[in-house]
Amino acid sequence: MADKKKNNEDRGINFSPDLLDLLAKFQEIELEDFELEVGTLELWLQSGALPRHLMPQLKVAPALKGKPKELMKAQFVPPVETYPGKIVEVKLGATKGEGGTRGRSIVIGGETSPAFYTFERPILHPPVVTLDVFDMKIPLSKAVKMHVKEVIDDPAAWAKLAVEKFGADMVTVHLISVDPLLKDATPKDAVKTVEEVMQAVDVPLVIGGCGDPVKDADVFAEIAEVFAGERFLINSITQDMDVERCAKFVKNNGHVALSFTPMDLNLQRELNRRLYDFLGKEDIIMDLTTAALGYGLDYAFTNMERARLAGLMGDVELAHPMSSGTTNAWAAREAWLKMSSEWEPRELRGPLWEVTTALTLLLAGVDLFMMMHPAAVKTLKEVIGQLVSGKKADGSKFVDWVSLKS
């Protein structure tokens, strides 16, 4: 890649800041182990649903005598629908005026149509991207490590890089070190890490735990209190946690809960209902679990698409903005593995794997993407920008593809 880039420069082609700048850094991807967040995937079976079909078309077009000589006009009427439901709007982060310290707050959700059906209604709030930052060294794909090796021991510097260089809308601080099986850092230590990141960047934050349901609750409780009013997204509240306790400290300190379930709409409804006892609907974002392209993306996609359509059709328990742990894309071996030459370079294949996973879920209705690779982030943000731009296609040049000299 470096050579390629050099060649391009030699030819005077300037594509900076380009994907290749980012991709060029991928010299030696190797997998160390990556955790697959999906424990088990369950198939959502439609109970009692029967296929739908067209009835016999009784109306037969009258047989024309002879072939038409002129174009027969037909009008295409855009099939616009309205929906009884609306996805709730959730605000993340709080500015000084709003009781926090962030430079800006971000609102997601508010959809009244399926994802990007802009022929029905324009996009109210474009989906946003939050980049992962870790508070200690964890087994990280070298693909990503290449881009962050200078800041890997410094969450604050890492966050700054994510925002200033990689264009992250938000930053996720993963507090892995609090894991009792790892460093067993205290809630106070975690607060210190978050404080450093807060000083370094002024975007809204997502606070991630270590996965231990008891320890995470303790850590989140401390952080929620110390940073009351900042409207952090607490990532995440799961069924095996003390849901009442968590919901209360989220509510009392003005934060937002990420309600996380393992790919099952009924479990998601159930957890949301438990949260409703303490939290407003506008305080909840849901994560239905993201599986990688090739490793269950079809389940994730359909689950999210169903949830979004259900929400629009009036199922209030699913009418929440959706978050996706798109980083899980790297759990697929095709994303990182050195393969035979016809599939190389993996420096391109890997981030494209993350992009493909992200775009598939973008079209299912995801509002918040938790991501890893800067090139994938850049592409997703570009696509979202194009989709909300309201710009029209120029139809006149399209057919030139037929005679395009290659």
Place this chain on the structure above:
Amino acid sequence: MSEKRKGKAGIKELSPIDVYKLLPKTNCKECGEDNCMAFATKIVNREVSVDQCPPLLKKENEKAYNQLKEMLKPPVKEVVVGEGEKAVKLGGKLVMYRHEFTYFNPTAIAIDVTDEMPEEELLSRIKQTEQFSYEYIGYTLKLDMIAVRSTSGEPEKFKATVKKVVENTNIPLILCTLNPNMAEAGLMAAPKARALLYAATMDNWKDMAELALMYNCPLVVSAPNDLSMLASLVKTLIAYGVQDLVLDPGTFPNEGLTDTLNNFTMLRRAACKAGEELVGFPLMGVPMAAWLDKGEAADEVVKWREAYLAAMLIVRFADVLVMHGADGWSLLPNVVLRQNIYTDPRKPVAVEPGLKTIGAPDENSPVFFTTNFALTYYTVASDIENSKINAYLIVVDTEGMSVDSGVAGRKLTAEKVADAIKDADIESKVKHRKMIIPGKASRISGEIEELSGWKVQVGPRDSSEIPKYIIDKWQS
């Protein structure tokens, strides 16, 4: 959950009874089913075709046969391109969203060649397209078609190129030119190939219609970003007698992305939800259009754009795609995505049960078991592989269920595990009698010990922790 259906009477849910009423009701079993009702149920589930009922094909049942065909007609017509075993079916979609039923006929992917390519390059590109192959959870992922473009503007050149292509491959073709003379030259070189002809437009539709009729080939209708023109052309061509159409609303990269997605979505919704027959045809996407906007970008960047455009179109209803970038790195995510989107959501994806070896296990190697749910199996197998340990993995038949749902639903029981241990003949392969079981199956660990006589070690709840587990806890 589905969107509300509106408009035309005639859209309703089909029940097996509706189909049964039209069957011969002889319960003759010639179709292989026990009775006509069972056959009707399979028809409704699209697992069999009415043509598999021999009595129905008899003259006296012609009326019922035609009624059934009409009743089962998908809102998106199925159009066949090519001849012989490599022929591809485009469209044939019954529903807009895959969870409503399932998607049929995976998006066909065509790779382009031109009539100005040096012969060597032409042949190598054909070969590369034909030989593209990737093994993925028991499927072989392939490319489907070749799009021959006329870039020279010379009919003889186009004809010679098409001839060269059909001499070297039998995979279906798309002949791409807006000039009817050129199209005819191409068709003359492949008169019986049932190539897809691209394209009829507002300017050339009459001549293209004549060619489609003469050569009995399906025809693409192109009206970039003008759906009323597209519908008008379809209406006209149907009246002209051309039945097998494919719709091209245009593919616009970058700033045209909004219109691209909207057009595909509106067309598919109009066909599936509103029963609009004029747009009830397969949709063609041309990610290759990314190359029109190349500007000064490096080739890799354009291939990257083309690849993600293709991905979005696979998700948003495209039935056939034309690609220029033919690199493995850019095609692989798309063929895997296509496989994912087109799996049947009604059925768990299962792998063959039995004994699998990972690495080169010996008599001291650890023995694991997992379920035959494909995702569970491949995740566990890859985690063990990544840990670089040699091991035996027994795949228990749980009818495609994951570990926890299998335990909960009694599809993963101690009896099944004990049977699987016996069937795998693992006792002749290892000296020890220690089985590492999934953490989520800990509930049945006692029973397994009792029934199999093996000592059970409860492994991690997530297979990603297997490498660490082996280091900490395994001793043969």
